[in-house]
Amino acid sequence: MPELPEVETTRRGIEPHLKGRRMDAVEVRDSRLRWPVPDAVQQACGQRVRAVERRAKYLLIRLESGTLMLHLGMSGSLRVVPAGHEPGKHDHVDLHIDNGQLIRFNDPRRFGSLLWLESNDKDHPLLSNLGPEPLSADFSGDYLWQCSRHRRVAIKSFVMNGHIVVGVGNIYASEALFRAGIHPLRAAGRISKLRYQWLASSIRDVLEEAIRQGGTTLRDFASSDGQPGYFGQDLAVYGREGLPCIQCQSPLRQRRIGQRASYYCSKCQR
DNA sequence: AAAGACACCTGTCCGC
DNA sequence: TGCGGACAGGTGTCTT
Numbered sequence: 032m033p034e035l036p037e038v039e040t041t042r043r044g045i046e047p048h049l050k051g052r053r054m055d056a057v058e059v060r061d062s063r064l065r066w067p068v069p070d071a072v073q074q075a076c077g078q079r080v081r082a083v084e085r086r087a088k089y090l091l092i093r094l095e096s097g098t099l100m101l102h103l104g105m106s107g108s109l110r111v112v113p114a115g116h117e118p119g120k121h122d123h124v125d126l127h128i129d130n131g132q133l134i135r136f137n138d139p140r141r142f143g144s145l146l147w148l149e150s151n152d153k154d155h156p157l158l159s160n161l162g163p164e165p166l167s168a169d170f171s172g173d174y175l176w177q178c179s180r181h182r183r184v185a186i187k188s189f190v191m192n193g194h195i196v197v198g199v200g201n202i203y204a205s206e207a208l209f210r211a212g213i214h215p216l217r218a219a220g221r222i223s224k225l226r227y228q229w230l231a232s233s234i235r236d237v238l239e240e241a242i243r244q245g246g247t248t249l250r251d252f253a254s255s256d257g258q259p260g261y262f263g264q265d266l267a268v269y270g271r272e273g274l275p276c277i278q279c280q281s282p283l284r285q286r287r288i289g290q291r292a293s294y295y296c297s298k299c300q301r
Numbered sequence: 302a303a304a305g306a307c308a309c310c311t312g313t314c315c316g317c
Numbered sequence: 318t319g320c321g322g323a324c325a326g327g328t329g330t331c332t333t
Contacts, residue, residue: 034326065309065328088327105327106311121311140310142327157329184304193328200326269326289305292324 104142
């Protein structure tokens with residue numbers, strides 16, 4: 032489900048409910064997520080929430096001392112519901128807030144995670160080796176070009192590699208490459224600096240547009256208030272195999288690159 | 302160091 | 318209607 036725009040949409044949805052409030056309880060009904068939910072998450076109880084941040088696709092709930100770090104995996108979502116609301120299937124964790132509401136973590140596939148950080152994220156192995164945020168000033172075409180020297184990997188796999196740049200998932204990688212006119216199988220090291228500048232702009236644009244529209248709803252993504260995302264209407268290539276390219280009308284192609292379905296126009300993308 | 306395969310898990314969809 | 322298989326928005330880990 033969630034790529035960066037969906038995670039950011041979720042962050043914006045929960046932040047007003049959490050910021051400045053006290054965490055009354057962390058109720059773990061099923062700790063079997065990607066990693067077992069540690070008992071240490073109970074440290075959050077009784078503490079006030081200072082901020083709700085995002086790094087890559089991790090949500091970081093900053094408390095007075097320590098941080099709850101949450102990842103939505105492929106199928107995770109958060110909803111804000113009133114306390115006392117009956118939990119349903121796959122509702123694994125509830126964060127009880129002191130305003131009579133709770134943040135409910137649902138994740139059918141359990142690829143998501145909930146961890147506790149004592150301090151200093153910089154040292155945390157899951158965060159310490161990540162590439163720059165695509166919407167930050169550290170990210171640019173020059174940067175991508177620099178990292179790609181002597182790399183033979185397909186550009187699509189390259190931009191989806193979180194050590195290079197975070198937050199570009201399977202949908203938006205296809206979309207950004209289409210916008211930039213770059214074939215997804217082209218070797219990363221064989222793309223000019225100028226084309227990397229187009230690509231960096233495309234990545235930034237597509238993510239910003241998706242955030243503006245509340246993310247993409249393919250199956251069941253909904254923001255924390257239950258509203259779907261509307262970006263799906265604007266996808267130019269993802270999931271459109273066989274349909275005419277919006278630029279040249281030739282049928283869009285689909286093939287697997289790095290075990291992920293990839294969509295492109297073989298005429299517009301070289 | 303880089304690249305690719307595989308793993309985790311459940312739900313859904315499609316063809317028979 | 319039921320069943321098997323492929324596939325799904327992520328990413329850490331292992332092997333080459």
